[in-house]
Amino acid sequence: MRRLCVILAAYLDPSQIEEVRRAYRVGAEAHEGQFRVSGEPYICHPLSVAIILAGMRMDMRGVMAAILHDVIEDTAVSKAQLAESFGQEVADLVDGVSKLSQLDSKSRAEAQAQNVRKMVMAMVKDLRVIMVKLADRLHNMRTLGAMAAERRRRIARETLDIYAPIANRLGMNELRLELEDLGFSALYPNRYRVLEQAVRKARGNRKEVVANIEASIVKRVAEGGLDRCEVIGREKHLYSIYQKMRGKRLSFSQVYDVYAFRIVTTGVDECYRSLGIAHNLYKPVPGRFKDYIAVPKANGYQSLHTVLVGPYGLPVEIQIRTRAMHQMAECGIAAHWLYKSESDQAINSQARAHEWLRDLLEIQKDAGDSMEFLENLKVDLFQHEVYVLTPKGKIVKLPRGATIVDFAYAVHTDVGNACVSARVDRVLAPLHSVLQNGQTVEIVTAAWARPNPLWLNYVVTAKARSAIRGYLRNFKKQEAIALGRRLLDKELAAQGLHLDELAPACVEGLIKTVEASSLDGLLEDIGLGNRLPFLVARLLGQQEIELPATACDKPVPAPTSLVIKGTEGMVVNLARCCRPIPGDPIVGFFNPGKGIVVHLSDCNNVADLRKRQVNWLDVEWDKQASGDFPVEVRLELLNRVGTLAKVASVISTMRANIENVQITNQDSELSTDIITLRVKDRVHLANVMRELRKLSVVVKISRNKSELRRKKNDKTHHTD
Structure with missing residues (x-):
């Protein structure tokens, strides 16, 4: 304690030093009887952390927090007691550094992620939290020799993965270098x-x-x-x-x-x-x-x-x-x-640190859980920068390998969400283009646009990745709620009811009966296939309430099919085994957690699924269904030079896209190919196939349905 006081005397008043002494007495008393693995009294550790911070001329409350940083976590002293003795500011600093209880954690990795997330959120409020934590980690690394080898390596890996990069991100180069060398020596001693x-x-x-x-x-x-x-x-x-x-x-x-x-x-x-x-x-x-x-x-x-x-x-x-x-x-x-x-x-260093922390706050809001947040944090910490310009000349810093989508989210989250195209140096460029130093990027947005899940394959910034995931997660929820409402209304229509016309007491009674969190939560479960709509509708019908007179007077409509637009995407999935397209007769099946899977009515897999009567429903295509839908075409072609080029040319002329080509069988005369096309509807497919039949190299053409199941059945039949 004497050494600490000598350092503090160079820049603190005697009254402030006395407050630090008081914090030391409380800390020493709280840690009485506790010892480190090395055998020294535990209070030596927080005192050493305080000395490191005093060397940085940390203010009085920061030094007091360093001395007390383990009392909430390791002793019976509570945050409320600290606040009463030393003020709310010191109590908040100590709480920010303290680890969370690991009792509810599924694994050590999840516990680490939760603790890092808590620390970062405390950093947003007060930068001194990370100063105390880095000093704490530095002293732990200096005294790591007493630990068991496995624990030593784990702490060293955590230091190199998280704490040294954070020190670098905050510009603390001297501390970073020592953390890296200590971590290196503990992780790879030889x-x-x-x-x-x-x-x-x-x-x-x-x-x-x-x-x-x-x-x-x-x-x-x-x-x-x-x-x-x-x-x-x-x-x-x-x-x-x-x-x-x-x-x-x-x-x-x-x-x-x-x-x-x-x-x-x-x-x-x-x-x-x-x-x-x-x-x-x-x-x-x-x-x-x-x-x-x-x-x-x-x-x-x-x-x-x-x-x-x-x-x-x-x-x-x-x-x-x-x-x-x-x-x-x-x-x-x-x-x-x-x-x-x-x-x-x-001033700039402080401002940049706070700007980074604001970005982290935005990232954590979009993160689904602590593990995702930690992953995003690591992506944000390990980066080499490129510098690009906005059309107005503002410099935007991005990690090396960043794309146009990363740039759009760096400008603003709303710009990223609405991004449809971009000009790089006044030339149109695809969104996955990797940006180079000095380029000027102009983002083109549209009100109808939304993030594409494929963007996750090439974005590199944590902010972009987190924002896209957050939007898609929320979008899926909203889409599931809308689909759940459609499904429930369809079942209620058979009873002459409509969800919006039911009395609030009836709906509240249903929510309590099924133990749902809210009506939206119930509808989301229906949309995701976790609850069956006709069972929920039956429960609603059993509620003993007085229905509105208008509802009782309405004739009971005949059951109708659920209308599928084909563009729902998140909670309505088109089966890959038969690849239905608009115009095909279709049937839907509930897949718990994913929503509805749509198959062709004559799909080979439907027979098995129909045995589970409670899980399927009648669906039909919306007359206005639009988009590009994948479909497989099976071709037997003459094995000649340029055959595939002729086929591709016809497909391109018919304004269809080739997604994949698979050669299943080939000899000197014939080649059997499975081509995955993207077409508008059944009529579009028929026109493409008609034109392909005109080619002299095409021996046979047919639509490929449930190919894997057909092969399995053929094999079984042959064995019998």
Whole structure:
């Protein structure tokens, strides 16, 4: 405690230090009798966390929260007691760092996901939560040696996957480097030891070369009138070397032959002057210059990066930045407390951190569960950036590999949801196009548009992925409710009733009887096939209520079929075995959790399904059904050069699309092919097949229905 007080005395008032002492006494008393795996008293850990934060000049309440950060989780002290003793602010900070109970978790992975989600939500309210958590993790990593090997590896993996990237995202480079090296040594101890020995051995051979390059840079900078600049030779840390060796498949010598230097200046203009001096000293490598001063990284990092061809043809990496930029690069958001800085860099770093946290808040709202949120968080943390422009010249940062859809969601969620096409540098481009640095992107939207599930195959940003999933999840729910209402009304019509005309008491009685959460919840269950509509309608009919007179006077209509538009998509599925299209006679079956599956009436699978009488219903196509529907056509073709090209040409002329071609049998004379087409309806298919029959290479053509079942039946019949 004495060491902590000495550090605090440099920037806190005596009265504030006394408050920290009081927090220490409460923490020590609460942890009395508890010991760490290493055998030391438990209070040593929170005290060490507080010392780390005091080194960053964290404010009084942040240090108090560090000392008390485990009392809610590991002792009998409650959040309410902390709030009463130290104020609500400290209690909220401690609660934000505390883990959730794992009693209700299905697995360790789910528990981790729930805890990370809770921590991120607390970060949104107060950035000091993540400062305490990162300091807590750093001390745990420093003392990881006492843990069992399996637990050591698990904690190291979690650190490398989540906490080190978060530190990087918040610009806390110094803390990130230590977390990465500690995580690397715990996860791969043998690799760490070999690499460390190789670096130590190579270091001696490099000293003279490094000294010569550094002296040359210092001399040229001084000659250019920039004698106040500081030139520092820097060494890559072990995890960075390891990542580069693995990622680029390089040997150690190839990575370690890169010499790295940093020039720290007093102003931005000196940065660019230093760059010119460096380029005059050694030749720059084309394409390796990056200006992060004009366009900072997402975490607020600013520097000029360049690679030069140095003595003996060796590559020389140089970073050039101001002292304020250097402070921000090393400490990130911690610079706000460490330097008490109100500089533009400090303000921007805080603003960028809050902007990122707002995005995380939006992502978590759309996430279905904690595991999905953690997956989205990891996607967001591991990214290299590209910079593209809006038509008005605003710069938008995206991860490398981002597509037009990612850009649309980065602009605004509503823009992404309504995106239909885009122009890249004034030229129309498909939505899956990968964006490059410097491109100008204009998004075209439409009021009727909605996210396409196929977008999930190529979006890379967490925000886009989360927003699409959230929209589709909600859309499926709304579509299921609408379908459930149609199904229930169809069954009620047989009793001369209509859902909207029933008395509220009748509906409420039904909801209680079936133990549904609400009417919408009941209708959703019906639409998804989890409840059968005629059973629900029968229960409604049994409710002892007085129906409206208008309902009693109506004649009982004859049962009608459910009308299928074919474009429902989420809760009405077209069976893949027979691929029905508009105009075909069809029948529907309930598939619990998915909704209705529509088959051809003469589908070979229908016979089995009809045995379960309660699960099927009569359906028919809407006269206005529209869209492109998949259908399989079986062709026997002469095995000649150019046969498929002729077939494809006819299909294209008839404005149908080929989705798939499968050759099932082939010899020197004939080829049997199954072609999956997309057509408008039965008439469109008939016209396509008529034109194909005219080709001399077509021996036989027919529509393919329930092919797999037919083969199975043929085989059974032959065996009999």
